[in-house]
Structures are given as C-alpha cells and as structure tokens.
Amino acid sequence: GQQLNQSPQSMFIQEGEDVSMNCTSSSIFNTWLWYKQDPGEGPVLLIALYKAGELTSNGRLTAQFGITRKDSFLNISASIPSDVGIYFCAGGDNNDMRFGAGTRLTVKP
Amino acid sequence: DADVTQTPRNRITKTGKRIMLECSQTKGHDRMYWYRQDPGLGLRLIYYSFDVKDINKGEISDGYSVSRQAQAKFSLSLESAIPNQTALYFCATSDPGQVIEKLFFGSGTQLSVL
Numbered sequence: 001g002q003q004l005n006q007s008p009q010s011m012f013i014q015e016g017e018d019v020s021m022n023c024t025s026s027s028i029f030n031t032w033l034w035y036k037q038d039p040g041e042g043p044v045l046l047i048a049l050y051k052a053g054e055l056t057s058n059g060r061l062t063a064q065f066g067i068t069r070k071d072s073f074l075n076i077s078a079s080i081p082s083d084v085g086i087y088f089c090a091g092g093d094n095n096d097m098r099f100g101a102g103t104r105l106t107v108k109p
Numbered sequence: 110d111a112d113v114t115q116t117p118r119n120r121i122t123k124t125g126k127r128i129m130l131e132c133s134q135t136k137g138h139d140r141m142y143w144y145r146q147d148p149g150l151g152l153r154l155i156y157y158s159f160d161v162k163d164i165n166k167g168e169i170s171d172g173y174s175v176s177r178q179a180q181a182k183f184s185l186s187l188e189s190a191i192p193n194q195t196a197l198y199f200c201a202t203s204d205p206g207q208v209i210e211k212l213f214f215g216s217g218t219q220l221s222v223l
Contacts, residue, residue, distance in 0.1 A: 009149070033211070042113070042199050042214025043152070088151060090212075097210060099144075099152040 006100030023089035115215035132200030
C-alpha cells in the first residue's frame with residue numbers, strides 16, 4: 001500500500017521563527033492535503049493541493065505540491081503560540097487517502 | 110453546536126467488553142468515516158460509508174464493525190475490546206460534490222481498554 005513519511009516528528013521553536021515540514025510518498029499522489037490538530041480536537045483542513053508544482057498560501061502558511069507528485073511541503077512563517085498542535089499531511093485519491101504520522105509543533109513564547 | 114458530534118468523549122472499559130462509539134453530523138454529507146489515531150502512526154481508516162446502504166472496510170477493520178443508521182449517524186462497535194484498541198477515535202464526514210475529498214472531523218473519543 002501507499003506509504004507516507006512525514007518529518008520531522010516534532011519541533012520545538014521560539015515564537016517568531018519560521019517552520020518547515022514535509023511529506024514523501026512511495027507512490028504518486030493526485031492530491032495533497034495539510035491538516036492541523038489542536039489539543040483535544042479533531043484535525044482541521046489547512047490547505048488542499050490539486051496539481052504538481054502548485055504553491056498555495058493560507059495566511060502565514062504556504063504549501064507546495066512537489067513536481068514529482070511524491071512529496072509536499074508546509075511552511076509556517078513567523079510562528080505564534082497558537083500554531084501549537086499536530087500537523088498532518090494526507091495524500092492519495094478520493095477513495096484511498098493516507099495520512100502521515102504527524103509533526104508535533106511546540107512554540108515557546 | 111459542532112457539525113460532527115462524537116459520544117462519548119472518553120471511555121474506559123475492560124478487555125472483552127462490547128463498546129459502541131457514536132457519531133452524528135448536521136453537515137448533510139453522505140460520506141462518513143471512522144479513523145483511529147495512535148501516537149507516531151497518524152490516522153488510519155477503519156471503515157467508511159458513502160451512503161446509508163454502503164459500508165466499506167478500511168485499512169484496519171479487523172476487530173471492528175459499523176452501522177449506518179441514517180445519513181446523519183454512523184456508529185463504530187468493538188465487539189470484544191482488547192488493550193491494543195486503546196486509541197483516539199475520530200469520526201469524519203465529506204461532501205462528494207467537492208473536487209477534493211476534504212474531511213470534517215469530530216472532536217474524538219479517547220478509548221482506553223484495560
């Protein structure tokens with residue numbers, strides 16, 4: 001089956017720093033999604049990517065669909081305390097969506 | 110009120126007990142899903158349903174069963190709970206009219222099997 005590798009597993013950063021995380025797949029994906037899970041809540045969609053090379057922003061968040069269709073990146077600029085949470089990538093097709101293991105982000109004020 | 114509501118939020122049970130986790134939604138979506146989350150493993154799909162008469166196994170369906178009682182309700186059962194089913198369980202919905210399968214999650218049920 002499709003395997004997703006998400007890194008890093010965790011990050012500890014100072015408020016104001018930029019953050020980068022990525023996901024790679026053993027297979028080609030048609031879709032990449034990035035979700036954020038706040039403590040005690042379910043994941044919420046941040047960004048959806050539809051085609052190879054696409055670069056999409058949502059406020060301080062920017063995500064890219066890799067040219068090879070086997071990877072995706074999420075960047076957070078100028079982090080703030082409320083960025084704390086677990087970030088998940090998800091990729092695949094509509095009927096076969098797989099999730100990465102998540103990147104746990106801690107932001108120190 | 111939440112669009113996707115899961116009950117209970119927390120449950121502690123013993124090995125061998127039958128457990129039902131419930132999910133209801135007010136989003137009007139046809140598609141509903143059950144996932145489990147384990148530390149370091151992300152979210153894995155247990156079962157999904159594209160409409161009331163449609164039930165499909167996901168990646169890790171063994172030891173679980175589901176019932177789609179209505180468009181708005183999708184329950185997950187553990188017929189005989191075992192300790193390695195201790196996890197955080199999420200219900201989700203999606204709208205097939207969208208180009209991309211965006212999932213809307215409930216707040217989760219933390220299940221502990223002793």
